[in-house]
Amino acid sequence: MEQPLYLIPLFPLIGFLLNGLLLGRLGKKTISFIACTSVGLSFLFGLKFFFDLLSLPDTARIIENVFFTWIPAGQFHVNVAFLLDPLSAVMVLVVSGVSFIIHIYSIGYMHDDAGYGRYFTYLNLFVFSMLMLVLADNYLLMFVGWEGVGLCSYLLIGFWFEKKSASDAGKKAFIVNRIGDFGFLLGMFIIFWQTGSLDFKTALDPAVAHSVFAVGGGMITAATLLMFLGATGKSAQIPLYVWLPDAMEGPTPVSALIHAATMVTAGVYMIARSNVLYMMAPATMAVVAIVGVATAIFAGSIALAQNDIKRVLAYSTVSQLGYMFTACGVAAFSAGIFHLMTHAFFKALLFLGSGSVIHAMAGQQDMRYMGGLKKRMPITFWTFLIATLAITGIPGLSGFFSKDEILWKSFSSDYGSIWIWLIGLITAGMTAFYMFRLVFLTFYGEERMDSHTREHLHESPKVMTVPLSILAVLSVIGGYVGIPHILGGDNRFEKFLEPVMKGVHHSVEGEHALASAAHNGSTELILMVGSVVLVAVFIYLAYHFYIKNIAAAGKLRQRFSGLHKIIYGKYFVDELYNAVIVQPLVVGSKFLWKIFDVLIIDGFINGMAVIIGDMSTGLRPAQSGILRTYTTIFLVGVIVILGIVLIFG
Amino acid sequence: MLDLIIFYFAAVIAVGAAVMMIMQRNPVASVLYLVVSLVAQAILYVQLNALFVGALLIIIYTGAILVLFLFVIMLLNLRGEHFGGKQSRMGRASKIAITVILFAEMVAIFKQVAIPERIGTQAAAVAEDFGSVEMVASHLFKEYLYPFELTSILLLVAIVGAVVLAKRDKTEKMEDA
Amino acid sequence: MITTGFIIASAIKVIVVVVAVLTGCAYATWLERKLVGHIQHRIGPNLAGPFGLLQPIADAIKLAFKEDIVPERAERVTYALAPIVAFIPAMLSFAVIPFGDTITIMGQQIDMVISDLNIGILYIFAITSLGVYGIVLAGWSSGSKYSLLGGIRSSAQMISYEIAYGLSIIGVLIIAQTLSMKELVAQQANFFDWFIFRQPLGFVLFVICAIAETNRSPFDMPEAESELVGGYHTEYSSLRFAMFFIGEYANMITVAAVVTTIFLGGWQGPLLPPVVWFCIKVFLFMAFYVWIRGTLPRVRYDQLMNLGWKVLFPLALLNVVVTALIYRL
């Protein structure tokens, strides 16, 4: 089915061009109107096409829109073409919807910023790129969007570029992402080399894939691993997660939009999109699962000890992304996407809420100087609480369904194992602990801020709280599209995505999957209850340490001061990278500079210069500067040439 | 016969005046000899049925370009500037030798290039109006219109260049004053 | 092709023209003095012969007996050459001017023109462009600052005005489609076909430029007596001075003849023989010359240059464009 899909990314592009080209010439109202309207229109068109898609029969849910041929070079043929299938439809809605809400929120948050117009310009460019990424019907166009969002991320992290830490963070994000992109590119090359196409339709056709790759073969493993490297870069997984916490230097709505809800999920989306290939490389799947779950617990543990409110959320994001990768790694791609969606809602809400808090605290981000904000900012508090409950997986809220599905799949899937499940479970507990630690430190207890800030405290304006409320509602109900069978639902989300997950064999035999789910019903229920109990325990612990008995927390910190130091110092990964990668480079460069450059290269050049200088001194008398000498020599030359012509001509 | 006499007459004047031109100390005398040489050449042009170009040669060269030379000489009030010590006789002799060789080579080239059986004879009769204003003009404005227009640009550039070069700076003028 | 008759006829024509022009020059001086005198309410020369008619001869004798002085700092050769260079081009121009219709004598068709070049006008321009050398060289070789200034002024003035001079007759050429003087005259058979009526602006421009080219008042910069003593001929005396003098008047007559031929119908006219008509027209134009001298004050040098480049030159261009548009579109 053909539909004008280009309408979806068109409007942000127009907004970007309008705001970008007329930068500094528009009023704030006009800028925000253009920016918000463009994204809003995108969302509406996304919705329209989504319903168009729903109106199609299950098996034929694909809307295409071939625009023009981009690169026709021999066999290499790339179209600019868009593809809307259930997977990209979900992404489009999440991206444009959350973006729209955050755009609205930004009107209030960025109101007094000097770079207002620039901010919305970047934001629109980001939305455009992200929509390109998710709508692309081939890897190359996807890569264009992929790079585009990387660029916007760089621009927005370094938005306050006068601050050195901000511009450094921007550079770090860009460079780390570049490492990942390099993997992605190589993966793309292998895919093209083997299948002869970068189109999803061809390259991801199971028949084609099976005809050119051997299941578990070296080529497919390499390709998928390289692409996974790209995903770790973009989605902040071990070992390339280091940029995301630093990315918190950007404006908070940016953190919410890019570094929590949308861009960082690009890796997950890409792997889910490529599920056909990943399912053919079991080794890669194992790597994905292990890296995912390791990242989850690793980042979760770091989050336990951080004091910066955004930093906690940042590590929480890394941790949750780990969950998504775990889901992908155990072949539960739809679960990963499901979590991606719910996470987008509640993590965006958390960030926006923290933004609201920071806004009220006049830029203060350290939780140790907060407290008691519950009364001061009730809307922020309640929405934040809802999001916290959602992320910790309290039954009935969106996070519960998605997280539980991942845990269950990691336990039950052929690719999963009890260890992965166990680590995931512990991570869930940690999540509960640090999230409630955050809530308690921020909103409960005594007011630890200075008096000036205290007088200044206020609830955020409507333009900020309304988006919070909307996201809160979404955080609550977002999960109900995917209620598992065990709880009486029929997991419509998974079914909806099924046509895309062509590589997952058990979905091909859907009946069998249903049967096995029913068979394991009791186990699933037990696990679910277990995780809820664990979460409750950790919430209580947080309550114990940060409300009831604050001194206990300090004592605990004292007793495990070494451990605390390690966690507080984020396992010193940045320092490790610095020592292992950056320092050797610096030392090596210095060596090359001092020895190779100065002695050998410069010596060679200087030697040449001396030789030429000596030769010139010998030749200099020829250059007398006397005009007649020159003309005479010139004439002799003419005579010689004429002579040659005469003799040989 | 008369033609040949006129030719030799004009040729001798042209070459002789040219030689005199380069031998002069005094640039004014040089200019005058060049004028004489050019007028003699104009006669040769007429013999080659190039009436229009011959008239142009006089109008443009003697009427404008060489007057400009004279004008400059007067403006600078160059009155036989003394050019210092004499040149070495060897140097001058070798330079004359160079030009003689050049001449010999050119003659040889002409003999090689021009078709030998035609070079020794008078060219075939040409149309009555060969070289007339009308004929040259129709070539100039039809076939060679673009080169012709480009010449105008060249002249414009030359004018601007000459003005810029010869104009005194304002600061320079103030120093003078 | 070249017959004896032709040679004889040509020689006779040359001699007649030279004698006529020289006499004309002599009596042009008389005419000028007489006319200017009357313009200024004086009588003018009246002692030598009736109406002072012998005055030119008296002048010539006087000049011939003056001492020939060569200044010490002069460049002798050039100094001696300059008057001749000034004189000859003026005479040469007459070669292409038709002063009468074709007549038949002893079965010979004789053109009343020394040589009917088909590029007559170009020839005249070529020759007049040489006229500047006489003045420039005289100015330079005299070794006097007044002379030098006259020479510099002259070279600049004549090069400048030559452009408008040449352009001003392009209009005529566009209409006439020929460069031959004879043809031009033939095309002005009817009174209202005279190019003065078809090219009024061209005529005015041509006359102004011609006055400047011949260094006549009000454009007599190179010899402005009140500023430069005598300009380029300050240092000249005796017969050399006479040559300049004759050269100047010969130039005037040339210009008058050229104007007559190009604009005033040449020898065309009713009743009287063509040669007489030609002389009358030339005479009238000479009188016009003198009239202007008696009437207009000399312009300043910068005004002269401004007039030439900023008024005459654009007007001449305009004239060419308009004529081309009217007659060739």
Next chain:
Amino acid sequence: MIPIGHFLILSAMLFAVGAAGVIISRNLLIMLMSIELMLNAANLAIIAFSRMNNIVDGHVFVFIVFAVAAAEAAVGLAIIIMIFRNRESINADNFSLLKR
């Protein structure tokens, strides 16, 4: 009747004289004049060839050479004026700023 070869040899002669002027004379003005002479020698050859081959295009060529010569003379003279102003000399041997 004059053979075309005569004109060509004359042209070569004038060109050689002009070349000699350029390399022998020390006076910048005379050098410039010599260059003009060389241009005209070339013109003569062009006219002669044009006559020989009975095509008038050579005349057009000469016309364009005139324009080039005029431009060259104007700029050359301006340069000479400039040089004379700065150095009070038009001796081409005096303008070497290079070390010997």
